[in-house]
Amino acid sequence: MDYEIFNLGDVTLQSGVTFPNAFLAYKTYGTLNEKKDNVIIYPTAFGDQHVQNEWLIGDGVALDTQRYFIIVPNLLGNGLSSSPSNTPPPFDRANFPQVTIYDNVTFQHRLVTEKFGIQKIALVVGWSMGGIQAFQWGASYPDMVERIAPIAGMAKTWPHTSVVLSGVIAPLMAASRFDASKRDHLTSADLRAVGRVYAGWGLSQAFYREELYRGIGYDSLADFVAGFWEEAFMKMDPHNVLAMLWTGQFADISVNPLYNGNFDKALQSITARACIMPGSTDLFCTAADNEYEAQRMPNAVFCPVDSIWGHFAGRGMNNVDNQYIEDSLRQLLAYSVDE
Known part of the structure; x- marks a missing residue:
């Protein structure tokens, strides 16, 4: 097993359901420094596990393990964290409760603070549903998150x-x-x-x-x-x-007690320096939707990945796209949040 388990215990989901013995599977890369301020959170996307994120992690790569402590929490439902396939009755298989992006990020926050004692996050980056989680981190914990980089991920699931x-x-x-x-x-x-x-x-x-x-x-x-x-x-x-x-279809960073459905307010509350990277030809997480979101965020830059790889421009499969994403992340990480 190349990952670790953080036991959450009995949790109350956003739906009000009490979910017993919940847990997050996660993997860390690099070393946490003494100040605990070199932290990058890199949540997984729909269908992915931490292994699929590793193309962007390593010595000399944008998420440099010589400089940063990278935590990759696995999405609930992905087969490693609490999921229909590994949960005992009565919440197994088709009876698994509805889990939101807000739930996922709330539990990830517990991992970060309770397990590691971390109070500042240099960057939250993610592709697709991982990008939605990056937005949610920025909206839920604006005083904690210094930078976000959603890649082909939106702040809510738009109607199309x-x-x-x-x-x-x-x-x-x-x-x-x-x-x-x-x-x-x-x-x-x-x-x-x-x-x-x-x-x-x-x-x-x-x-x-x-x-x-x-x-x-x-x-x-x-x-x-x-x-x-x-x-x-x-x-x-x-x-x-x-x-x-289900988690993806009902994603919205504002549907929670913090913002009560006020989407623009949630966007305006993301004070982190943000680099928003849609795929220019993405057919269902469109650049236009991301542009709307970036325009309402106080410290966002809109940086589309000019690619014909569609949604998968952020998946680590095309070297030209990968280089653009790495360069953008290096520039974002070099940006002083105190400026």
Whole structure:
């Protein structure tokens, strides 16, 4: 096991449900300095675990393990932290409670403060749903977070994005005949169709038109859809997928007691220096939505990743995109928050 467990005990979720024996799986990289001020939080995205974040972590990489102490907390529902697949009855599988982004960040805050005694965070960075968590960190703990860098992640799930996620969920609902009592019978094989639906959203039209999948080892479009998208989803647990999709579909940094649904106020309260990095061709976490958010944040710069890799411009798969993200993060980390 290459990660650690932080036991949260019995927690009350934002929904009001008491969830017993909850836990966060996390991994750390680098060394916490004496001042405890070299901390970077790097939450995971939908479907990802800490391993998928490691392309951006290491000696000499933007998240430099010689300089920073990086904590990667795993999203609840991802199979490592408390999830439908590892929770005993009565909250197992289809009975797993609804967990929000706000819940995730609240629990991550407990990890950071209770386990490590950290009071200042130099940066929160994340891709996709990890980016939403970066926004939430900035809104929930503005006095603690000095910088945020959401990559292809938004401060809330905008209406079109919600429609897209509904479309991703629909094959699993259809497989259970839209009958909640039959949802426990879902298997990983039912995720094949989910992968095909997501294939049309994860990458741009230009990516497919220019057949960039050939550069990552696929000889044809059919091979890519089957070998990349279907296989990726079929490795997951369907109940974990549904839990994470619910978390993503109902994400909104303002839907909590701090802001009572006032989205603009939540954005204005993020005082951290922010580098907002949407993919320029992202089809469902759009640059336009991020631009709206950046304009309402007092210390944000809008830095789109000019790429035809769509949403996956932030996934660490394309060297040009990776270099842009690394350069942007280095510049952000070099920025003195006291200026």
